[in-house]
Amino acid sequence: MRTFIRRVLDRLFTSIAGLSILLMAAALVLVLGPIIVKGASAVFFCGTVEFRRMQVHEFNSGDTEAVKAETQRCQEARKPAWELIELFSRGIDTDRLEGQVKDAIREYDKQMRNRVEAGSLGAQEARNLRAKARRLRDFMLDALETTDKATALRRLKDVLDSPDRAALQATAGEELFRLAEQYKATVETVDLTRRDDYAAALAETRTLLTRLLGPAPGSAPKAALAQFRYGATRWDQALKLRDELLWREKYVPDQPGKPLKKTRVRRADEFANTKLAALFPMIDQRLEKMLNPRSTFYWRFFTDDSTPGHFFGGVGPEAIGTLMLTAIAMLLAVPVGVMTAAYLIECMRESLALRVLRTCINTLAGVPSIVFGLFGLAFFVLWLLPKLSLSNGPSALAGAMTLGMLVLPIIIRASEEALRAVPPSYREASLALGAGGLRTFVKVSLPAAMPGILTGIILAMSRAAGETAPILFTAAVAVGPWPGSPLKPCRALSYASYDMAVSDKLAAQVPHNQAGMVLTLVVLVLLLNIVAIVIRSRLTRKLRGT
Amino acid sequence: MAAATDFDRPLLLTPGQDMLGWITLRVGLTLLQFVALTCVLSVLFIFIFIVKEALPFFTSGQVGEMFSSAEWYPTSDPAAFGVWAMILGSVYVTVGAMVIAVPLGLLAAVFLSDIVPFGIRQVVKPVIELLAAIPSVAYGFFAVLVFAPWLQDNLGVDSGKNILNCSIILAVMAVPTIVSISEDALSAAGRDLREGAYALGATRAEALCMVVIPAAGGGILSGVILGMMRAIGETMLVWMASGNANQIPHPWYDITQSVRTMTATIAGEMGETAKNTTHYHALFAIGLVLLAITFGLNLTSEALMTRGRGRPGTARRKA
Amino acid sequence: MPIEVPNTSEPEDKRLSLPRPVALGAVGNGQSLADHGQAIIRSRGFCLCYGDQVGVKNIDMEVYPRSVTSIIGPSGCGKSTFLRSINRMNDLVPNARAEGVLEVNGQDVYDKRVNLVNLRQQVGMVFQRPNPFPKSIFDNVAYGPRVQGIRRAARLAEIVERCLQHAALWAEVKDDLRKSALALSGGQQQRLCIARALATEPKVLLMDEPCSALDPVATARIEELIARLKNDYTIVIVTHNMQQAARVSDRTAFFCLGELIECGLTRDMFTTPQKRQTEDYITGRFG
Numbered sequence A: 001m002r003t004f005i006r007r008v009l010d011r012l013f014t015s016i017a018g019l020s021i022l023l024m025a026a027a028l029v030l031v032l033g034p035i036i037v038k039g040a041s042a043v044f045f046c047g048t049v050e051f052r053r054m055q056v057h058e059f060n061s062g063d064t065e066a067v068k069a070e071t072q073r074c075q076e077a078r079k080p081a082w083e084l085i086e087l088f089s090r091g092i093d094t095d096r097l098e099g100q101v102k103d104a105i106r107e108y109d110k111q112m113r114n115r116v117e118a119g120s121l122g123a124q125e126a127r128n129l130r131a132k133a134r135r136l137r138d139f140m141l142d143a144l145e146t147t148d149k150a151t152a153l154r155r156l157k158d159v160l161d162s163p164d165r166a167a168l169q170a171t172a173g174e175e176l177f178r179l180a181e182q183y184k185a186t187v188e189t190v191d192l193t194r195r196d197d198y199a200a201a202l203a204e205t206r207t208l209l210t211r212l213l214g215p216a217p218g219s220a221p222k223a224a225l226a227q228f229r230y231g232a233t234r235w236d237q238a239l240k241l242r243d244e245l246l247w248r249e250k251y252v253p254d255q256p257g258k259p260l261k262k263t264r265v266r267r268a269d270e271f272a273n274t275k276l277a278a279l280f281p282m283i284d285q286r287l288e289k290m291l292n293p294r295s296t297f298y299w300r301f302f303t304d305d306s307t308p309g310h311f312f313g314g315v316g317p318e319a320i321g322t323l324m325l326t327a328i329a330m331l332l333a334v335p336v337g338v339m340t341a342a343y344l345i346e347c348m349r350e351s352l353a354l355r356v357l358r359t360c361i362n363t364l365a366g367v368p369s370i371v372f373g374l375f376g377l378a379f380f381v382l383w384l385l386p387k388l389s390l391s392n393g394p395s396a397l398a399g400a401m402t403l404g405m406l407v408l409p410i411i412i413r414a415s416e417e418a419l420r421a422v423p424p425s426y427r428e429a430s431l432a433l434g435a436g437g438l439r440t441f442v443k444v445s446l447p448a449a450m451p452g453i454l455t456g457i458i459l460a461m462s463r464a465a466g467e468t469a470p471i472l473f474t475a476a477v478a479v480g481p482w483p484g485s486p487l488k489p490c491r492a493l494s495y496a497s498y499d500m501a502v503s504d505k506l507a508a509q510v511p512h513n514q515a516g517m518v519l520t521l522v523v524l525v526l527l528l529n530i531v532a533i534v535i536r537s538r539l540t541r542k543l544r545g546t
Numbered sequence B: 001m002a003a004a005t006d007f008d009r010p011l012l013l014t015p016g017q018d019m020l021g022w023i024t025l026r027v028g029l030t031l032l033q034f035v036a037l038t039c040v041l042s043v044l045f046i047f048i049f050i051v052k053e054a055l056p057f058f059t060s061g062q063v064g065e066m067f068s069s070a071e072w073y074p075t076s077d078p079a080a081f082g083v084w085a086m087i088l089g090s091v092y093v094t095v096g097a098m099v100i101a102v103p104l105g106l107l108a109a110v111f112l113s114d115i116v117p118f119g120i121r122q123v124v125k126p127v128i129e130l131l132a133a134i135p136s137v138a139y140g141f142f143a144v145l146v147f148a149p150w151l152q153d154n155l156g157v158d159s160g161k162n163i164l165n166c167s168i169i170l171a172v173m174a175v176p177t178i179v180s181i182s183e184d185a186l187s188a189a190g191r192d193l194r195e196g197a198y199a200l201g202a203t204r205a206e207a208l209c210m211v212v213i214p215a216a217g218g219g220i221l222s223g224v225i226l227g228m229m230r231a232i233g234e235t236m237l238v239w240m241a242s243g244n245a246n247q248i249p250h251p252w253y254d255i256t257q258s259v260r261t262m263t264a265t266i267a268g269e270m271g272e273t274a275k276n277t278t279h280y281h282a283l284f285a286i287g288l289v290l291l292a293i294t295f296g297l298n299l300t301s302e303a304l305m306t307r308g309r310g311r312p313g314t315a316r317r318k319a
Numbered sequence C: 001m002p003i004e005v006p007n008t009s010e011p012e013d014k015r016l017s018l019p020r021p022v023a024l025g026a027v028g029n030g031q032s033l034a035d036h037g038q039a040i041i042r043s044r045g046f047c048l049c050y051g052d053q054v055g056v057k058n059i060d061m062e063v064y065p066r067s068v069t070s071i072i073g074p075s076g077c078g079k080s081t082f083l084r085s086i087n088r089m090n091d092l093v094p095n096a097r098a099e100g101v102l103e104v105n106g107q108d109v110y111d112k113r114v115n116l117v118n119l120r121q122q123v124g125m126v127f128q129r130p131n132p133f134p135k136s137i138f139d140n141v142a143y144g145p146r147v148q149g150i151r152r153a154a155r156l157a158e159i160v161e162r163c164l165q166h167a168a169l170w171a172e173v174k175d176d177l178r179k180s181a182l183a184l185s186g187g188q189q190q191r192l193c194i195a196r197a198l199a200t201e202p203k204v205l206l207m208d209e210p211c212s213a214l215d216p217v218a219t220a221r222i223e224e225l226i227a228r229l230k231n232d233y234t235i236v237i238v239t240h241n242m243q244q245a246a247r248v249s250d251r252t253a254f255f256c257l258g259e260l261i262e263c264g265l266t267r268d269m270f271t272t273p274q275k276r277q278t279e280d281y282i283t284g285r286f287g
Ligand SMILES: Nc1ncnc2c1ncn2[C@@H]1O[C@H](COP(=O)(O)OP(=O)(O)O)[C@@H](O)[C@H]1O
Pocket: C050, C053, C054, C055, C073, C074, C075, C076, C077, C078, C079, C080, C081, C082, C093
């Protein structure tokens, strides 16, 4: 019995241990999975014509002519949709109509004044004409304001059949009659009592359609922010918007005391019996024609700059910034690290100095990265660089030096270990052939230790590339120009990942770009690590002679 | 002498060669010494500059409240600089992470060193070490954008950015370090030890729990300490996922509340602080506290390492 | 980095509890001992200790040019120690110290002013385990000449070919000189190491159990090689193997417990040993 329990316990132990490994694997998949899946969609996705148009306009990439032609075709397909909106809004969007009416009369006034000045019209007569026009305008405004069909038609009739109509012929005032006729046509088909509802729904529909297809052709001046200049650039986005366009989410009371219940209603139903109802099936069926989705491999994600908030574009400046920071850090840390390791191995014997040096290396390895950041701020940014009058304030150089200090222990330890592992027989053979200490080190020990040293260097690189805290106050900025001078602060993948995930509200609208940024960083770091592993195994094999 | 004619190169150095050799050696050694001194200087400068910048805070008279109060209102008037809640916050997330990571890491290490075939171990271990290389900001990204909303939706907590979230993700981050170093220590504990235990009729679980793990205790403990140092010093993840609420959880066991840690405070506030204000110096004082804690832990781990059974220097490197 | 081995001419070290060698008087000042024929290596009262542990003590021995001298003896008796003392390879061992006289070509090698580079170039060494560099075959052999400053490719190629031919390896490797030396078999590697040592044009070749890691066929080839090399070089070979000593060497020295027991012509030694210990060892009744 006892042995049985012992055996069961043993099995249990084994399986729990195995489970822990599985748990780690699961954690890895869970953490990396969403980042990889979402991040990859920043590069591989189904791009619409809007995406290609955006690339041409914002990043000057792509075949301009082909994109123009494609845009033309798509605009053609969208035309009926915009026309429907336009037609319907004439009756509903009375604010706009009112504006147009007032503009027409104002223009008319101006014309009359000009004629008086030119002497072709008497002042008194002009005053009469303008009063007449204003009266007509007021009728028209009344017609627009009322929700009673009969009143509206009566007022319109007043305008259209007015005896003054002839007086306004061939002036800017003629516009008034055109508008009145248009409006009359609408009033006859639309239920005016529901006009306010229609107006709200129409505004929403129009916004959604603009987000889906981009600004209507010929409308409004160019938007200041890039994200308002284009419709849905990605097909998945477009489908989501289409869904939003076809269905409206509504919260309705379910049971008393319970929270409101979410339901979806057809937007088409809101426009039932109007001409606009035709828009929705059209969008549903012809969206592909309108946007022309095509699967896209957006490799320029890694080289393109981005528009504000990383809404469009890629991670180019961040990637370059990170590479610059890492390269400078390595340039500083590698010689120092390898030489320190050489000194430790080749020149030092057990002594107090050795112990002190070792403790220092271990201490340096244990300093939290944020403390490195503080130190970099206090020492490099505020003290050393200003003292050398190189820069005032954060700079890539300061960040790189901080990172260099951070990775120094990694390089020293790896190099030390690699040098220690060089068989003493190599050194003996070299010395026995009459080579000096330095030559033996450079020609024999160093090459033999190279796999280990290189591995250490690459691991250090990956660490430097991934660290954020040390560059927070020393080097990184969220917005700025392309990285150039090391004496200026620069953008970096790690910091941008943080910024996009937490503080940038605009970036929250483009989760694929958020994840794309992080994924670029993770891939860079993992790639470096894998390169390290490959180099280690290949060089080791080469040293073994196979 | 006939033999003497055989040697065509003089066996004695000329005085010039002698001098030159001596000078080169001295110059080379001095150069190397200077380079090696960089490390020592770095550590010295870190301590000097952090202390120097923190000093005005210690002489400002507000240091008394630093460890006794939880009130941190650095910009109001009068300002308050109590870091007690932040220290507790750091302790909360670190302890939480360790509670998850230590058993997990230890079991995984045992599994790798004693249960799976050697070939699998050779593949799995580098993969685990690869995990340690993933930048913390990526973990933070996951914690904020995926895990926190999930917690909010599924556990019904007020904010997904809380101790629980932080601890779990920190644990995932610290596990690779623990596994790697513990596995080294367990492997270094030697075959004969295990065989001895098996010879006495112990099952594998008994041999591991009663003989091998105690024997590798020093190495394992220092692995745990290094994992802990990683958790305490971690900045980006806790800044993103802890919620940054300067409060002491109440009741104390409610880990679904937000806290704020020392590292996150420095990261979050240093950017907006004018230099040479009390606030600025207070942040450096927090940095000094952090530095002191990790320095102490480092010395402990070093002592454990040299005292422990494992060969010094074998396990440490992976940190 | 080699450490200074204390010079024997310095005041005596109190820690050293060795018997003072008799003929120590003038040693270390580059002054030659009385000339005994044509010995190329000669030691008088030579001692070498590793810290407190004695490696060899009180060695009086001669090696004559263009001959093979073998050193035999049980393990740990200081054969390697003595061999490595000749080209000062023991400088690499921390706290190794030498005393007494060890002359090469009439020059005390433990003189402070000895040019180690020239000494080691002219007193080559082959180690117990083949230790080619992890480089190509060509680079291995060319290492020594390059150290001496020979850069011209044609000259290097000529040296490499000559040395490989000398070491009887040329025929086997001439087609892939760029191959890694580590890809060769053990015996080939050892011959490569010999070729590498020959490339510095040494006058003396020290071989520390060059065949102990090799199979009989490879051993036979090395022995052939030694027989040929002795026409041009002075060879000192340490061996475990009595038959080998008998086969290849002209003179034999027998070491035991750090001391030289007997040294003489090989054929005399194996037929009529002077000392009881030698006889026991040779006949296998040792210990
Ligand atoms: N590097 C060393 N450090 C300390 N002692 C050594 C060293 N090399 C050899 N010895 C000691 O010197 C003695 C002679 O060794 P060695 O010359 O290698 O013997 P062998 O005759 O087997 O070659 C041995 O007792 C050995 O323990």
